[in-house]
Amino acid sequence: MAREKQNLTISISPETVRKAKVLAARRSTSISRLLAEQIETLVAADEAYERAARSALALLDRGFHLGELVASRDELHER
Numbered sequence: 001m002a003r004e005k006q007n008l009t010i011s012i013s014p015e016t017v018r019k020a021k022v023l024a025a026r027r028s029t030s031i032s033r034l035l036a037e038q039i040e041t042l043v044a045a046d047e048a049y050e051r052a053a054r055s056a057l058a059l060l061d062r063g064f065h066l067g068e069l070v071a072s073r074d075e076l077h078e079r
Contacts, residue, residue: 010035 012020020031027034 017031020034024031024034
């Protein structure tokens with residue numbers, strides 16, 4: 001199944017466009033593909049962060065088994 005694409009218009013300085021053309025040529029690709037890859041990378045990183053955050057919060061909600069208390073509070077605070 002072919003992936004549907006959507007066009008996006010951006011405005012950047014002519015100097016940045018010139019540098020992007022050189023970079024794209026060095027990588028044998030287009031400016032459009034460079035931008036698409038960077039945006040896809042940003043989105044994937046954000047999604048991974050959100051998954052990790054949800055997982056960490058779920059772990060905190062479940063709590064941790066820290067073992068049994070072997071001494072009383074008074075024994076622990078003896079001086």
